[in-house]
Amino acid sequence: MTFNFRRPDSYFAWKNKEILKRFSRYKDIIDKNKLARYIIAKSFECNFNVDASLEELEQLLKIKSKEFKNLLNEEPSQLENIEIKNKSYLELLETLAYKYLRECIFCERMCKIDRRDGKKGFCLIPEESYISSAFLHYGEESVLVPSGTIFFQGCNFSCVYCQNYDISQTWKGKKALSEVAKRINPQDLANIAEQLAKQNALNINYVGGDPIPNIHTIISSLKFQTSNICQLWNSNFYLTEKSLNLLIDIIDLWLPDFKFSNECALKYCGIPNYFEIISRNLKIIHNKGSGEIIIRHLVLPNHTECCSKPIMEYISKEVPNSAVNIMDQYRPEFKSYIYPEINQYPSSKEIKKIKEYANDLGILWEPVS
Numbered sequence: 240m241t242f243n244f245r246r247p248d249s250y251f252a253w254k255n256k257e258i259l260k261r262f263s264r265y266k267d268i269i270d271k272n273k274l275a276r277y278i279i280a281k282s283f284e285c286n287f288n289v290d291a292s293l294e295e296l297e298q299l300l301k302i303k304s305k306e307f308k309n310l311l312n313e314e315p316s317q318l319e320n321i322e323i324k325n326k327s328y329l330e331l332l333e334t335l336a337y338k339y340l341r342e343c344i345f346c347e348r349m350c351k352i353d354r355r356d357g358k359k360g361f362c363l364i365p366e367e368s369y370i371s372s373a374f375l376h377y378g379e380e381s382v383l384v385p386s387g388t389i390f391f392q393g394c395n396f397s398c399v400y401c402q403n404y405d406i407s408q409t410w411k412g413k414k415a416l417s418e419v420a421k422r423i424n425p426q427d428l429a430n431i432a433e434q435l436a437k438q439n440a441l442n443i444n445y446v447g448g449d450p451i452p453n454i455h456t457i458i459s460s461l462k463f464q465t466s467n468i469c470q471l472w473n474s475n476f477y478l479t480e481k482s483l484n485l486l487i488d489i490i491d492l493w494l495p496d497f498k499f500s501n502e503c504a505l506k507y508c509g510i511p512n513y514f515e516i517i518s519r520n521l522k523i524i525h526n527k528g529s530g531e532i533i534i535r536h537l538v539l540p541n542h543t544e545c546c547s548k549p550i551m552e553y554i555s556k557e558v559p560n561s562a563v564n565i566m567d568q569y570r571p572e573f574k575s576y577i578y579p580e581i582n583q584y585p586s587s588k589e590i591k592k593i594k595e596y597a598n599d600l601g602i603l604w605e606p607v608s
């Protein structure tokens with residue numbers, strides 16, 4: 240790991256023993272001692288009939304996912320030892336993703352509309368994906384920089400305080416997607432990722448808006464990507480279990496948000512059952528996925544008791560191997576004026592209280608916050 244002059248904290252984070260332990264596979268991919276999961280998925284032969292029923296393919300996915308996890312234990316470590324198969328596990332994931340698009344269930348809004356037939360659900364993203372920008376990001380967590388970040392246009396949330404509202408919401412109903420973002424197909428996305436890899440990105444960071452409505456494009460792009468680089472899922476994490484099943488084996492590093500109680504998520508973002516869904520997904524990636532997770536907790540003003548503390552308690556009990564970015568950069572933006580309690584900055588006293596609470600619970604937060 241070379242010294243990063245733009246972010247000296249990344250050098251010191253990688254000196255932290257717990258960081259090295261909890262993110263060992265990610266570090267091994269960076270150091271070229273291990274292969275990104277998606278490459279192994281491409282070398283894992285998987286014969287199936289694309290016209291098989293959804294249920295048959297989902298059943299096959301269950302079986303193959305177990306076999307894939309066994310394969311990871313004896314994984315080859317070098318690209319030259321890898322043989323890409325004509326019909327692979329990755330293609331099974333791609334096939335299922337495009338089938339789900341016919342009745343979109345990518346996120347828990349479960350719009351169930353046929354995006355392949357031009358219909359649009361809550362996120363207003365059609366079958367094609369759109370990106371607003373892609374660049375080497377030096378502002379992400381210490382261990383992620385420089386991060387090859389790809390911003391997808393559109394979001395399945397509608398947060399009143401959104402700080403990326405131009406990407407996520409304000410174009411909706413006013414402008415066509417093509418006026419505000421660039422349409423891309425899987426090959427285009429792969430080209431962008433490869434370009435970022437060549438610029439020495441440590442990871443390919445799918446974000447937005449949110450990447451969830453674009454799961455099919457992202458999985459499909461991996462067929463065209465060849466660089467041994469960590470795949471990073473940076474998301475509100477409100478995806479369905481079926482969607483998560485498509486990603487769980489091919490994502491190396493997870494960067495989910497976890498911000499609210501159910502009541503506050505409904506009030507500020509119009510999202511039902513937030514806590515249950517995010518905590519369910521966190522447990523799945525902690526126990527069955529790579530387990531290499533940085534949870535982003537944005538501290539909202541006046542939400543210490545209802546949101547921050549219960550979330551810290553949940554993390555310490557149920558996903559103890561994760562690290563937490565306690566984010567203090569909330570600022571009142573967009574429509575936060577509707578609610579006086581969030582139309583202000585969090586106080587330094589609140590931030591301190593949450594950090595102390597995290598310390599009391601034994602949460603690892605400092606190197607990534």
Ligand code: SF4
Pocket residue numbers: 343344345346347348349350351359360361362363364395451452
């Ligand atoms: S990804 Fe979009 S269309 Fe699909 S379920 Fe979610 S909001 Fe609806």
